[in-house]
Amino acid sequence: MAIRADRSRAGLSTPQCQTEFRAVSDLDSGLIAAWSDLARQVSEPNIFYEQWFLRSALDHLDHLDHQDDIRLFLLWSGEAGQSQLLGLLPLGPVGHYGRWPVPHVQNWMHHNCFLGTPLVCIGFEQVFWENLLSALDSSEWPGFLHINGMTINGPLDQALRMVCDGQKRRCDLVHSEARALLQSDLSADAYQRATLRGKKRKEWRRLGNRLGEKGDISYGHLLDDRDLDQWIDEFLALEKAGWKGKSGSALDCSPDTSAFFRQSVTAAAASGQLERRDLRLDGKPLAMLVNFLSAPGAFGFKTAFDEDYSRYSPGVLLQIENLKFLDLRRLEWIDSCAAQDHPMIDHLWSDRRHIGRFSIELHGLQNRALFRGVRLGERLMGKVRKRRIFDPAEGQS
Structure with missing residues (x-):
């Protein structure tokens, strides 16, 4: 009642x-x-x-x-x-x-x-x-x-x-x-130049070129429900194949969290609030991420990458591609939803969002x-x- x-x-x-x-x-x-x-x-x-x-x-x-x-x-x-x-x-x-x-x-x-x-x-x-x-x-x-x-x-x-x-x-x-928070009036390229050291940018370009020698590289960006069930299956399998699967914390390690992920991502697509990005090598996903959109901002929800290709930093390469969010100018910011002092995203995104607990x-x-x-x-x-x-x-x- x-x-x-x-x-x-x-x-x-x-x-x-x-x-x-x-x-x-x-x-x-x-x-x-x-x-x-x-x-x-x-x-x-x-x-x-x-x-x-x-x-x-x-x-x-x-x-x-x-x-x-x-x-x-x-x-x-x-x-x-x-x-x-x-x-x-x-x-x-x-x-x-x-x-x-x-x-x-x-x-x-x-x-x-x-x-x-x-x-x-x-x-x-x-x-x-x-x-x-x-x-x-x-x-x-x-x-x-x-x-x-x-x-x-x-x-x-x-x-x-x-x-x-x-x-x-x-x-x-x-x-x-x-x-970490992504918020800037700069273009994606200008943001990289302003935020990242030239040596780092050169290193990631080199890794991308080396990965390209392995086959056909493609970056996907989807805002609809095209092939969504298959994409979800690929994401869950990719995450479970890594350290999260070994530790039992991957979404697909539990039927409850797996069903929750499927339902929430599908519902986000139905409401027009889903953004998906992926990096593929000859069609095989090496890195995938889910953003949820809620004007004037967005929220980074989940990411996964193939640890067998970790020497090429596919997760970083996909996050660099994710900077193109700035070029679209549809929204103002993305909250990474990452832990404080995250070893990867903190170096890519220079702004910070402060979150607290109040009694x-x-x-x-x-x-x-x-x-x-x-x-x-x-x-x-x-x-x-x-x-x-x-x-x-x-x-x-």
């Missing part, structure tokens, strides 16, 4: 707004349509919370991450389910905070979800946080709110800090990392005591480990 909270009872601004915690088993066609409309007018795009991707994850991965009580927090402009959807965030109660047995509420993410920023309609960022925090203050869920993987210093972060400051509510950035205090004596105790413990451990958290919103650690 959905848990509902009427904003008009909270005495806040825009009293016509209503909030709803909807079970993920209760996704009707009306919500799906409203969800799709919301994704086209958000202040910060996040394909990982768009309906086609999140539904794919919920169909196949929710039990893998031990989240049995996921709800969609929904902010409606008027009557729930009968008005414009203004905001959405999947979340639920969690029993542990890291290794500590501390109950709290957290946005739902999984191993193949690389951003946790809520979907919020432009101009309603503060309204979204006011409603979410008010609803959680009066809910049965204990502890504090933890937002994992949110863009730092973006519109949603700025609005959250402003709301918490106005309500005298603690909002702490507890972890931050920087990952937010909920009202109530018990909740506040729990939150402040946890934060005290984190600060003490941070000092022992000499951990520094860089906050680009404040320009300091």
